[in-house]
C-alpha cells in the first residue's frame with residue numbers, strides 16, 4: 001500500500017530543516033490546485049538490511065514484516081525499540097513521523113558510505129565492531145497491549161522503568177558502567193555494540209577472541225566490580241580466592257569483595273546494598289509498582305513486589321523467594337522475577353548478577369502441567385537410580401514449568417545474542433532446597449518466521465536427509481525439551497546436595513559445577529523422553545522429534561565456542577559438546593564424512609540412529625548423574641578432555657556451517 005499522507009502539503013514537501021532556512025512558502029494570488037505530491041518511497045533498503053543498519057547505527061527501529069509484500073516499509077510494519085539510549089516515535093496517526101523519515105534517510109545513507117577513520121588501527125577496529133554487530137540478526141519480542149486495562153498499562157510502564165534501573169545496576173556490577181564514557185560518542189556502531197553487548201567486548205563467534213575487537217579504542221579490559229580490580233590481574237584469581245581460608249565468606253553470592261581491614265588490603269565480603277546503594281531506589285520503584293495494583297486478583301504479585309523491595313534493602317532474599325514461590329500460572333497474569341540470581345556472567349561463577357525477567361503468563365503450560373505433574377516422583381526415581389549411590393531419591397514437589405511470554409529482559413537476563421529459554425529459580429536457600437522454586441519456559445522466543453527458517457536451513461546443512469526429515473517443524477518438541485530440562489534442575493543431585501560434606505561448587509569449582517548442573521538438566525531432557533513415551537504421555541513421533549530437536553539445539557552452542565575470550569568455560573557449550581561426543585561414542589549419532597547433507601550441498605553429515613538413542617541416553621544419565629552424585633571431579637574432567645577439548649565432536653564443521661547465518665539478537669518493543 002502507499003503511505004497515507006497525513007501532513008499538510010507544505011510541510012510534507014519541505015523538510016523541517018528547509019522550513020527554517022527558506023522562510024514562509026511563496027504567496028500566490030490564484031489558489032493552487034491541490035495535486036497530491038509525489039509520494040516519497042521507502043524502498044532504499046530491504047527488510048533485512050534496514051534492520052541490520054538500524055543496529056549498526058544504534059537507531060531504535062525495527063521493520064517487523066513486509067505484511068503487504070510491497071517491498072517498502074509501511075507505518076503499520078514498524079516498532080520503536082526499548083533499551084536504546086534514545087526513545088523514538090516513528091508513527092503518529094497512522095503515518096510516519098518526520099523523525100522516521102530522517103532516521104530512514106540516515107540509514108540509507110549509512111548503508112552507502114562509511115565515514116573515514118582517524119587511523120588504520122581505528123579503521124580496523126571499526127570494521128571488527130561492524131562484523132560483531134552483523135553476526136546478530138535483530139529479532140523482535142513484541143508485546144501488544146490492546147485490550148489491557150489502564151492499571152495493567154501503568155504497571156507495564158513502571159516495570160519498564162525498573163528494567164532501565166536494573167540495566168544500570170547490572171552494568172555497574174559487570175564493570176561496563178566504568179568504561180561507558182570511553183566509547184567514542186560520534187561512533188554509532190561502537191555505541192550500539194556497547195549497548196547490545198552490555199560492555200565493550202565483542203561476543204559473536206568470529207570476533208569475540210580478536211583482542212582488537214572492542215567498542216573502545218585500545219580495547220581496555222573490563223574488570224568486574226564484584227572483585228577488587230588489583231586481584232583480577234592474575235589469571236588464577238578465582239582459584240586464589242577459592243584457596244583462601246575465608247573463601248566461604250568471600251564467595252557468597254550476594255556480596256562484592258572489597259579490600260579493607262586494618263591493612264586496607266584484606267579482602268572482605270560486602271553485602272550488595274552496601275556495595276550498590278542504588279538498590280534503594282529500585283526498592284522504592286518496586287513499592288510504587290505494587291501500590292499501583294489495586295486488582296485484588298493480583299494479591300500474590302503485590303506480595304512478591306513488596307517482599308522483593310524489602311530484599312533490595314535488606315539483602316535477605318529469602319522472604320522474596322518465599323513470596324515468589326507462592327505465585328503460579330493460575331494466580332497472576334504476570335511473571336516477574338527481580339534480584340540477583342545467576343552466576344555465569346562473572347569469571348569465577350560465584351556472584352549473583354542482577355536481572356529482571358518480566359513476562360505475561362501463557363496459559364498453554366497448564367495442559368502440560370496436568371500431564372506431567374503426576375509423574376514427578378517417577379522422574380526423580382529414574383534419575384536417582386541412574387545416578388546411583390550415595391545419592392538417594394528425595395520426595396520432590398516442584399512446580400513444572402510455567403510458560404511465559406517475555407515482555408522485557410533486563411540486566412543479566414538480556415543477553416547480547418540468544419536468550420534464556422528456560423529457568424529454574426532460586427538457586428540457593430530453603431525454597432530451592434525444598435523444591436519449592438519456580439520453573440519457567442519462555443514460549444514466545446525463537447518462534448518467529450525468520451528464526452524458524454534459519455534453523456531449518458542450518459539443520460539441513462548438518463544432518464543427512466533422513467535425519468533432517470525427523471527435525472520438527474513446530475516449536476512443540478523444543479518446548480517439551482525445555483520443560484524437561486528445567487524440571488531436571490529440580491531432580492537428582494541439586495545445588496544444595498552435599499557429598500563428603502561438599503556442595504557441587506566446592507567439589508568441582510564454580511565453572512565446572514555450573515556446567516555439570518546444566519549437563520544434568522539437559523541430559524534429563526533426553527532421558528525423561530522415554531519415560532513419557534512409555535507412560536503414553538507422548539507418542540513415538542513426538543519422542544523422536546524431541547531427541548532430534550535436542551541434538552540440533554547443541555549446534556549453536558558448539559558453534560559459539562567452548563571458552564570465552566578470557567578463557568572461561570561456556571556452560572552450555574560444554575554441555576553440547578559432551579552430549580554430542582557421548583552420543584557418537586555410543587553409536588546413536590555418527591559423523592559420515594562422505595555423505596551429502598539434506599541441503600544437497602554440504603559434504604560430511606551427522607546421522608542420528610534412532611534405534612540406539614534410548615540406550616545411549618540411559619548411559620549418559622548414568623555417567624553424568626553418577627559424576628554429580630559422587631562429586632567425581634576426575635570423571636567430569638575426563639568428559640571435558642574427550643569431548644570439549646578433544647576430537648570426537650566435529651567442532652570445526654559445526655562451527656563453519658552454523659556460522660553462515662547470523663545469531664538471534666533479541667530486541668524489545670511494546671505496542
Ligand SMILES: [Zn+2]
Pocket residue numbers: 422485486489517518521
Ligand atoms: Zn538449565
